[in-house]
Amino acid sequence: MSEDKKMISIYIIGKKYLVPYGLTIMKAMEYAGYRYIRGCGCRGGFCGGCGTVYRFKDDYKLQSGLACQTVVEENMYLVQIPFFPANKADYNLDELKPIGGTLLKLYPELARCVSCNTCTKVCPQDIEVMDYMQAALRGDIKSAADISFDCIMCGLCAVRCPAEIVQYNIAILCRRLYGKYIAPKTEHVKVRMAEISEGKFDKELKNLMKSDIKILKKLYNERDIEPEESER
Amino acid sequence: MYTQDMIDSINRLEETRGKRMKQELSLLTSKEKDELLHKFHPDYQPGTLRELKIGPNKGERVIHEIANLFEAYSQIDPTKFDISEIDYDIDVLIIGGGGAGASAALIAQEKGVSVLLATKLRLGDSNTMMAQGGIQAADKPNDSPPRHYLDVIGGGGFYNTPELVNVLVRDAPETIVWLEDLGVMFDKENDGTMITIHGGGTSRKRMHSARDYTGGEIMKTLRDEVKNRGIDIIEFSPAIELLTDDEKCTGAILYNLETEEYVVVRAKTTILATGGAGRLHVQDFPTSNHYGATADGLVIAYRAGSPVIFMDNIQYHPTGAAFPEQIVGLLVTEKCRGLGAQLVNNDGDRFIYELETRDAESAAIIKECVESNKGIKTPTGILGVWLDTPMIDIIHGEGTIQKKLPAMYRQYQRFDIDMSKEPLLVYPTQHFQNGGIMVNEKAETKIANLYAAGEVEGGVHGRNRLMGNSLLECIVFGKRAGKNAALKAKEIERGKLTLQHIKRYHIELKDANIEADIMSPMLLPDYRRKETIARMIDI
Numbered sequence: 134m135s136e137d138k139k140m141i142s143i144y145i146i147g148k149k150y151l152v153p154y155g156l157t158i159m160k161a162m163e164y165a166g167y168r169y170i171r172g173c174g175c176r177g178g179f180c181g182g183c184g185t186v187y188r189f190k191d192d193y194k195l196q197s198g199l200a201c202q203t204v205v206e207e208n209m210y211l212v213q214i215p216f217f218p219a220n221k222a223d224y225n226l227d228e229l230k231p232i233g234g235t236l237l238k239l240y241p242e243l244a245r246c247v248s249c250n251t252c253t254k255v256c257p258q259d260i261e262v263m264d265y266m267q268a269a270l271r272g273d274i275k276s277a278a279d280i281s282f283d284c285i286m287c288g289l290c291a292v293r294c295p296a297e298i299v300q301y302n303i304a305i306l307c308r309r310l311y312g313k314y315i316a317p318k319t320e321h322v323k324v325r326m327a328e329i330s331e332g333k334f335d336k337e338l339k340n341l342m343k344s345d346i347k348i349l350k351k352l353y354n355e356r357d358i359e360p361e362e363s364e365r
Numbered sequence: 366m367y368t369q370d371m372i373d374s375i376n377r378l379e380e381t382r383g384k385r386m387k388q389e390l391s392l393l394t395s396k397e398k399d400e401l402l403h404k405f406h407p408d409y410q411p412g413t414l415r416e417l418k419i420g421p422n423k424g425e426r427v428i429h430e431i432a433n434l435f436e437a438y439s440q441i442d443p444t445k446f447d448i449s450e451i452d453y454d455i456d457v458l459i460i461g462g463g464g465a466g467a468s469a470a471l472i473a474q475e476k477g478v479s480v481l482l483a484t485k486l487r488l489g490d491s492n493t494m495m496a497q498g499g500i501q502a503a504d505k506p507n508d509s510p511p512r513h514y515l516d517v518i519g520g521g522g523f524y525n526t527p528e529l530v531n532v533l534v535r536d537a538p539e540t541i542v543w544l545e546d547l548g549v550m551f552d553k554e555n556d557g558t559m560i561t562i563h564g565g566g567t568s569r570k571r572m573h574s575a576r577d578y579t580g581g582e583i584m585k586t587l588r589d590e591v592k593n594r595g596i597d598i599i600e601f602s603p604a605i606e607l608l609t610d611d612e613k614c615t616g617a618i619l620y621n622l623e624t625e626e627y628v629v630v631r632a633k634t635t636i637l638a639t640g641g642a643g644r645l646h647v648q649d650f651p652t653s654n655h656y657g658a659t660a661d662g663l664v665i666a667y668r669a670g671s672p673v674i675f676m677d678n679i680q681y682h683p684t685g686a687a688f689p690e691q692i693v694g695l696l697v698t699e700k701c702r703g704l705g706a707q708l709v710n711n712d713g714d715r716f717i718y719e720l721e722t723r724d725a726e727s728a729a730i731i732k733e734c735v736e737s738n739k740g741i742k743t744p745t746g747i748l749g750v751w752l753d754t755p756m757i758d759i760i761h762g763e764g765t766i767q768k769k770l771p772a773m774y775r776q777y778q779r780f781d782i783d784m785s786k787e788p789l790l791v792y793p794t795q796h797f798q799n800g801g802i803m804v805n806e807k808a809e810t811k812i813a814n815l816y817a818a819g820e821v822e823g824g825v826h827g828r829n830r831l832m833g834n835s836l837l838e839c840i841v842f843g844k845r846a847g848k849n850a851a852l853k854a855k856e857i858e859r860g861k862l863t864l865q866h867i868k869r870y871h872i873e874l875k876d877a878n879i880e881a882d883i884m885s886p887m888l889l890p891d892y893r894r895k896e897t898i899a900r901m902i903d904i
Binding site (some may be wrong): 287309323324 | 395484487495512514523535538539547548554555563568569578581585589595672691695696714825
């Protein structure tokens with residue numbers, strides 16, 4: 134790939150740097166000489182710590198992405214958002230009801246959504262943010278939880294929202310309400326918990342803990358493996 | 366996105382797919398596995414380890430990169446450093462804001478003590494956040510904690526500390542219930558049954574998941590709860606030393622990364638939940654770990670006199686991304702193999718059963734590339750083998766990848782690779798610190814009033830951790846540390862703050878003729894170019 138050697142100009146917080154083509158914004162900034170304290174977390178697209186806003190020369194359009202996942206391009210003007218003073222409600226999940234009213238009570242600004250769809254357009258995870266905000270507004274917590282599931286809470290939606298809504302904090306509330314109250318109830322884990330506290334496995338575990346390596350190896354090598362195709 | 370050579374190789378892979386799907390490969394025998402590991406696993410290569418010259422594990426052999434940090438001076442001069450002014454005087458100090466730290470904070474606070482959580486980056490910036498595949502718990506009728514126990518120690522090479530494995534498997538179901546009650550959205554059937562699959566080295570399907578954002582969803586939930594409870598959090602402030610009364614732990618010195626000030630914390634009990642060491646890039650391997658994984662907690666605990674265990678090995682995750690260049694080292698979750706994706710060489714052949722333990726899978730991939738010469742080379746010269754991900758949709762139905770592996774799908778889609786149609790190129794990546802600070806089942810270290818939980822502690826996983834047991838471990842031991850540290854804090858008075866342990870350590874270093882300009886902990890890796898660093902001036 135001869136392109137590897139190609140150098141391009143980017144503008145980091147307004148200052149021009151020459152960096153190799155093909156690097157992510159994060160690696161390009163490091164190439165330019167920056168050492169991260171803020172604006173860098175997992176470096177793998179999971180933590181939401183490196184939200185970046187950029188624009189190309191001679192283009193009015195603001196774009197956004199994660200610095201660890203977006204490749205630099207010629208004449209990119211960029212800045213990372215190190216922190217956003219987002220509103221987060223404090224609540225005790227145990228005292229909440231999984232209904233739309235709860236969302237509106239904790240986050241009344243939710244009702245200010247003007248459906249402009251800016252949040253969806255800026256989302257680096259390609260989540261239909263406006264759709265889940267509308268679901269939240271309708272009190273459809275299940276849909277809001279489902280649609281927002283891949284949210285990494287980078288904050289880019291909230292930065293751009295004209296109604297000053299913090300979409301991702303409403304989303305985590307929806308997911309927690311769904312997980313705790315609405316999702317189908319699981320019995321088998323509690324059954325096992327009870328068995329453990331009743332001491333059902335005590336003897337067997339004690340024996341294993343005392344067993345020497347020879348016996349353990351034998352047991353391990355002879356244990357049956359659940360077939361891949363089995364259900365549940 | 367793929368080059369013509371790679372496309373040709375993919376064609377060979379597609380030709381053999383039908384045949385491969387019917388092909389049965391058996392598990393390696395113990396002897397075969399041993400041979401494979403000794404010949405090809407990075408841990409076993411000559412020069413990987415060296416004998417420690419000083420400290421509690423003096424004379425034992427550990428990974429070079431770890432020894433470099435142990436055989437180093439403190440960032441502070443203990444003869445001159447002023448700790449007389451206490452900035453925080455609290456019951457329980459938690460160092461680290463990942464899964465273990467957050468769990469510890471929640472439980473400690475419930476016990477009615479004052480809690481301070483300090484973390485190097487943001488709350489939640491951790492390997493927990495990145496864990497995709499799942500969390501183990503033996504909670505199905507065909508499974509049991511003893512079975513889980515056997516899988517854990519077999520996977521760990523039978524070195525694991527029995528008392529620790531015992532509580533890991535016992536606490537597992539309760540941990541799932543705790544997380545569910547906090548609102549974690551686990552994958553379930555319509556009747557509420559947890560959807561569970563295999564991971565490498567499991568004998569039952571006990572991998573619980575939240576799509577492929579399992580750790581992320583857990584971490585985001587815990588973070589939300591820590592914030593709701595109003596627990597004191599200091600971000601961008603790693604611990605650079607522990608404080609002791611010359612024997613027991615009495616707090617820590619934090620360092621504000623932004624203002625470069627230090628902060629003195631006096632605490633009745635202290636929990637280390639600082640995570641792993643991926644950013645040390647052992648043997649120059651790429652890593653799947655987050656930016657702050659630099660073994661800080663391990664270093665400061667060792668300096669204060671805490672022994673470590675199993676630091677003679679590192680877990681390489683068999684399937685790190687080898688292409689495209691931008692994401693080299695990032696993880697391709699084991700869940701792909703759990704769902705049936707096969708490992709395939711340049712000839713289109715399989716070379717190992719895909720659900721061996723991670724050490725064996727890694728060794729097999731390295732063998733295939735290095736010895737057998739059947740790897741696929743990328744334009745930048747990196748070798749890898751194929752992970753035949755399109756098989757997942759063929760086996761489980763179209764759309765499975767997008768539904769069950771949305772994070773993976775998105776990761777590759779960003780670089781124009783559709784993993785439901787094209788295979789992925791993979792090679793082992795530095796993934797997990799199997800060993801760590803020695804603890805007991807109460808998460809107590811050998812230093813009184815100091816606890817450790819999460820990746821920083823060692824013993825549970827022996828010399829090789831199974832998928833889904835790190836998320837489990839960090840919650841189980843995080844909760845245990847939180848509880849026991851809080852209970853202990855209620856019993857004892859605040860201690861005296863001294864740096865005696867550092868003075869002693871420095872004397873040991875000098876006696877071992879170690880140069881005074883080598884310092885640790887490293888806090889953050891430095892990825893700037895050498896050319897840039899060479900031209901820096903300090904004004």
